[in-house]
Amino acid sequence: MNNSVLRTGLLILLAVVAIVLYSATFIVQQTQYALVLRFGAVQSAISEPGLKFKMPLVDNVTYFEKRVLDLDLPVQTLLSADRQNLEVDAFTRYRIIDPLRFYQAVGTISLANQRLQSFTNSAMRNILASASRDAIVRTERPQLMERIQADVNRQAASLGIEMIDVRLTRVDLPNANSQAVYQRMRTEREREAADLRANGNQQAQTIRARAERDATVIRAEANQKAEELRGEGDANRNRILAEAFGQDPEFFSFYRSMQAYEASMKGTGTRLVLSPDSEFFRYFNGPSGHNGGASSTPAPQPAPAQ
Numbered sequence: 608m609n610n611s612v613l614r615t616g617l618l619i620l621l622a623v624v625a626i627v628l629y630s631a632t633f634i635v636q637q638t639q640y641a642l643v644l645r646f647g648a649v650q651s652a653i654s655e656p657g658l659k660f661k662m663p664l665v666d667n668v669t670y671f672e673k674r675v676l677d678l679d680l681p682v683q684t685l686l687s688a689d690r691q692n693l694e695v696d697a698f699t700r701y702r703i704i705d706p707l708r709f710y711q712a713v714g715t716i717s718l719a720n721q722r723l724q725s726f727t728n729s730a731m732r733n734i735l736a737s738a739s740r741d742a743i744v745r746t747e748r749p750q751l752m753e754r755i756q757a758d759v760n761r762q763a764a765s766l767g768i769e770m771i772d773v774r775l776t777r778v779d780l781p782n783a784n785s786q787a788v789y790q791r792m793r794t795e796r797e798r799e800a801a802d803l804r805a806n807g808n809q810q811a812q813t814i815r816a817r818a819e820r821d822a823t824v825i826r827a828e829a830n831q832k833a834e835e836l837r838g839e840g841d842a843n844r845n846r847i848l849a850e851a852f853g854q855d856p857e858f859f860s861f862y863r864s865m866q867a868y869e870a871s872m873k874g875t876g877t878r879l880v881l882s883p884d885s886e887f888f889r890y891f892n893g894p895s896g897h898n899g900g901a902s903s904t905p906a907p908q909p910a911p912a913q
Contacts, residue, residue: 630663640671640706652707671709671716675702675771678720678727684781685732691740692784696777699727699759705767712766719766723759727773730758744778751775864890 634657635641641653644667653659654673661668679698687693701723703709713719734754735743743751752773760770780788852859867887871879881887 627663631660633659633661633668635659635670638673640673640703642669642671642706642710643667644669649707649710654706669710671703671706673703675700676716678723680724680727682777683728683731685735687735687740687743688737689739692781693735693740693743694777694779694781695731695735695775697727697731697773697775699723699773700771701763701768702771703767704769708765708767710767719768722766723763723768726759726762727755730755730762730773731775734758743775748775748778861890 633641635653635655637656639656641659643650643653643659643661645662645665650661650666677698677700680696682694682696685693685695709719713722734751738747738751742748752775755775756770756773759773763770779785848859848862851862864887
């Protein structure tokens with residue numbers, strides 16, 4: 608009986624010791640900070656990972672994230688220096704660098720996000736109000752984001768937070784203004800297109816008129832050249848015929864007779880009534896032009912050379 612009671616008491620003592628040891632230890636991960644609290648008061652802030660100890664059943668441990676956290680801000684409408692309403696969408700990235708100050712200032716991530724959102728909105732409103740729309744959208748956007756980050760970082764330091772980045776992901780005009788700007792840009796582009804089209808038509812007419820004038824000049828010069836060549840050709844032909852006539856009168860007579868036959872028999876509706884033994888047909892009887900009983904009818908004179 609005594610041994611059984613002793614064994615039971617020993618087991619209970621071991622269980623109590625195990626519970627005390629379990630409640631006296633905790634593990635801090637590499638991605639965590641830990642604060643040991645005793646009745647709400649901070650006893651220690653732990654940033655190194657590993658197995659840690661605390662007062663059992665008295666101390667509590669609160670963990671905070673050591674990694675970089677994101678905060679996506681809702682779209683808000685801001686006013687630029689040139690009185691333009693802009694819809695700005697932004698996000699921030701931050702991390703906790705002082706867990707004790709963070710716990711004392713805000714205590715939770717959600718409350719910290721609310722404070723950072725307020726800081727960021729205030730910084731964007733003040734800094735973007737000093738810049739023009741073009742500077743915000745295009746020319747000075749990186750510099751403005753750096754100024755906003757510096758301003759938010761200065762305020763977030765009181766929360767034990769360091770700002771890693773502040774980004775303006777989207778900066779647009781409100782929808783009504785965007786439509787007006789789009790319509791104005793479209794009107795300007797249409798006007799430019801009309802101007803280009805009118806200039807093109809004017810240049811086309813100029814080029815066409817110049818081409819027609821050049822074509823007229825070229826045709827006139829070609830006609831003049833053709834007349835000159837035709838005159839030279841006629842002169843050469845007459846000269847060659849005259850020379851041929853001087854060298855062989857019979858061949859010249861034969862040639863001119865062939866021309867007379869062609870000219871008289873060309874076309875329709877032409878009638879030529881002559882005697883078969885007419886001198887006009889003397890070459891029908893033979894290439895020599897002699898028909899034996901020569902007729903007294905003289906041969907018609909061939910047409911002069913053209």
